[in-house]
Every structure is written in structure tokens, then in C-alpha cells.
Amino acid sequence: MANVTAAMVKDLREKTGAGMMDCKNALGETAGDIEAAIDWLRKKGLSKAAKKSGRIAAEGLVAVHVHGLEGVAVEVNSETDFVARNADFQALAGNIARVAVETGTTEAEALKAAPYPGGGTVGDAIANAIATIGENMTLRRAAAVQVAQGVVGQYVHNAVAEGLGKIGVLVALDSKGDRSSLAPLGRLIALHIAAANPLALDSSDLDPAIVARERAVLEGKNAGKPAHVLEKIVESGLKSYYKEVCLLDQPSIHAEHTGKTIGQAVKDAEKAAGASVSVKAFVRYALGEGIEKQETDFAAEVAAAGGQI
Incomplete structure (x- = not known):
């Protein structure tokens, strides 16, 4: 044991x-x-x-940048929250997001090798910032969404500057419709994603391992029931789960969509857009999610510093 x-x-x-x-x-x-x-x-x-959220422990910024029909989100980490208010660090994070869009590069190591504005590479710029600011920094991750037609909506929560904050969201809306009506829809959906934190677009987009795990939990909670009854309970439970974690099945958080799911709200928006609208992809980055910060015993540190232990 x-x-x-x-x-x-x-x-x-x-x-x-x-x-x-x-x-x-x-x-x-x-x-x-x-x-x-x-x-x-x-x-x-x-x-x-219902699901485990990664503990937010790392500091730094999430940066989002949209250019035309493509958007990129990047996470740049630092040791302390003070750095997020540093103008040089903010410029670094924003520039990295722009480089990612311009070069079409989102793999972290490849992005660090990409040319940085003013000379050198992104990796060089990070090293220079470390030397200047005096804290360790890392480019943790980057992701892109794009559409052939339509818009890429964006939203940044707890923004400290344009496109920089604690949570960054991008959502790709594919449509031939009126962009002036698609843009506010994209922002509303991005804001919803920031708040509701969906795991996937719909049930078919969910990781099969996640579905299998949820099914096993439902079966375990209802063990002993007849097989035909158990199956109905499990399927009903999975449908409820999809409403919690799948974007298009989630009830919209916005008052103007009261009683409607995001999927229904998108369908309703087609009339104003003058064409069909499809949510193709989204990215939601929350600063430090999944990274566990080492916890320290402050009293022990003080005692150690005084030579007591």
C-alpha cells in the first residue's frame, strides 16, 4: 500500500x-x-x-494577436507577478505573439528560433529580457486558429494592456456573411469561453479518454442496476456532461441569449450575418494552468535564515 x-x-x-x-x-x-x-x-x-482544473501557479502574461483571418495566443511565464506590469516584459510577450502570426509558427522551440523585431531571434529577446529584468522567463506554449473566410474573435481577461492579460481566448467563425455582425458575435463567444472554460467544441471533439473516464464514473455510481437501466442512466449522464464541457452545448452566459446554448445563439446570428456561421475552433489559455508552484514554509525559511535549524 x-x-x-x-x-x-x-x-x-x-x-x-x-x-x-x-x-x-x-x-x-x-x-x-x-x-x-x-x-x-x-x-x-x-x-x-465534475472535472479537475489545473492549479494556476506560474506568473507572467498571456498574449493574443489577430491579423486578418488568423489569430495566435502565447503564454510567456515569469517568476513573479510584478514582471507582468513591466513595460519591457509586456512588449516582449506582445511581440512574440505577433511573430507567431507573421511566421505561422506555434511550436515553442521553433518559435524561439524565429526572427525577432529589431534583430536576433525570439530566444535571444527572452535571454536579453532575463538579463535586463533579472527574472527567469520561459515561452511555455503557443496556439493558432484561422479561417478561410469570416472572423477570428478575441477576448482578454484581466488585461494589463492591449492583447495582454491573465486569460486569452480566440475563436474562429467561418462564414461568408457580414463581418460587421460577425465581429461582435466572435467577442461574445470568446468572453463566454473565458468564463465557461469548455473542453471541446462538441461531443465528437472530446478526447475519447475523457468520455471513457466519465462513463466509468457514471457506471461506478450506479453499479448493481439492471444493464438496460444502467445504460440509459449513463447516456443521460453523458448528455448532461456534454452540456457542461462542450462549447456548442453549453448554455450561453449572455443575457441576450437567455435560455439558449452557444450553438443556438450562433444559428440565430445567421440571419443578421446573411449566411451560415460555423464555429471552427477556439483556444483558451489561462496563465499558469497545470503548473504547480512549489509551496514553501515561510516560518521554516525564517528560522533557517536565522540559523535555528
């Missing part, structure tokens, strides 16, 4: 809201596997967590 530590129990409690002993039992039953323990608790009905 795995050695279940207090820190592991604390982590599981924070992720699920379950009781301490339930968390300890779950970790014991799953050999200390946090993800498996989350599912174990859900199957027992002891956790309300």
Missing part, C-alpha cells in the same frame, strides 16, 4: 471538497494515485467535482 501523507490528503480535499477520512481512504484504495482517488470519491458520491 502506498504511503499516504497528510500533504496528499490535503491536496485531494482541496480538489474534491470531500472529508479528510474519505480522502485518506480513497488514496489508500488507489495506491496514492490522486486522479484515481478523485474518480473513486465520485463513484462513491463523496465528491462533487
Whole structure:
């Protein structure tokens, strides 16, 4: 049996809201596997967590840049939040996003080798910023969306400057329709994505492993029921899950779309656009998601600094 530590129990409690002993039992039953323990608790009905969100720990900025029918989002990390308010760092993040659009490059290592405005490469610019500002910085990731016709909508949450903030969203709307009506629609959908954090466009776009995991949880929670009843319960549960995590199935957060899903809102917008409208892709970057910052014991640090330990 795995050695279940207090820190592991604390982590599981924070992720699920379950009781301490339930968390300890779950970790014991799953050999200390946090993800498996989350599912174990859900199957027992002891956790309300529908999906795990990555802990936001890293600092820096998310930058988005749209040019014509293509948009790029990049995440540039730093050690402290103070750097996000530094004009040089803001210029660096914004320029990297523009370079990504201009070169069509989103793979991190290739993007670092791309030419940077004023000379050198993106990698050189990052190294120079590290030397100037005095903090370690990394280009973590980049992603692009594009359409052959239509618009790319964008939204930045907690913006510190144009196109720079804590959450950046891009959404690609494919349509031959009126761009003046498509642009505000794109922004509304991007704002919805920032708030609702969908995992995929629709159920067919979901990672099969995610669907299989959700199915297993539903089957575990309803174990013992007749097969034909169990299947109906599982399918109903999956439909509810899709409404939570699939963009086109999610209820819109906007008052003007009250009672409608994003898919229905897009369909309604076709009349004003004068043509069919299709959501082709989206990107949502939240600063530091999935990166765990090392937690330190401040009291221990002070004691160590004073030579007490």
C-alpha cells in the first residue's frame, strides 16, 4: 500500500471538497494515485467535482494577436507577478505573439528560433529580457486558429494592456456573411469561453479518454442496476456532461441569449450575418494552468535564515 501523507490528503480535499477520512481512504484504495482517488470519491458520491482544473501557479502574461483571418495566443511565464506590469516584459510577450502570426509558427522551440523585431531571434529577446529584468522567463506554449473566410474573435481577461492579460481566448467563425455582425458575435463567444472554460467544441471533439473516464464514473455510481437501466442512466449522464464541457452545448452566459446554448445563439446570428456561421475552433489559455508552484514554509525559511535549524 502506498504511503499516504497528510500533504496528499490535503491536496485531494482541496480538489474534491470531500472529508479528510474519505480522502485518506480513497488514496489508500488507489495506491496514492490522486486522479484515481478523485474518480473513486465520485463513484462513491463523496465528491462533487465534475472535472479537475489545473492549479494556476506560474506568473507572467498571456498574449493574443489577430491579423486578418488568423489569430495566435502565447503564454510567456515569469517568476513573479510584478514582471507582468513591466513595460519591457509586456512588449516582449506582445511581440512574440505577433511573430507567431507573421511566421505561422506555434511550436515553442521553433518559435524561439524565429526572427525577432529589431534583430536576433525570439530566444535571444527572452535571454536579453532575463538579463535586463533579472527574472527567469520561459515561452511555455503557443496556439493558432484561422479561417478561410469570416472572423477570428478575441477576448482578454484581466488585461494589463492591449492583447495582454491573465486569460486569452480566440475563436474562429467561418462564414461568408457580414463581418460587421460577425465581429461582435466572435467577442461574445470568446468572453463566454473565458468564463465557461469548455473542453471541446462538441461531443465528437472530446478526447475519447475523457468520455471513457466519465462513463466509468457514471457506471461506478450506479453499479448493481439492471444493464438496460444502467445504460440509459449513463447516456443521460453523458448528455448532461456534454452540456457542461462542450462549447456548442453549453448554455450561453449572455443575457441576450437567455435560455439558449452557444450553438443556438450562433444559428440565430445567421440571419443578421446573411449566411451560415460555423464555429471552427477556439483556444483558451489561462496563465499558469497545470503548473504547480512549489509551496514553501515561510516560518521554516525564517528560522533557517536565522540559523535555528
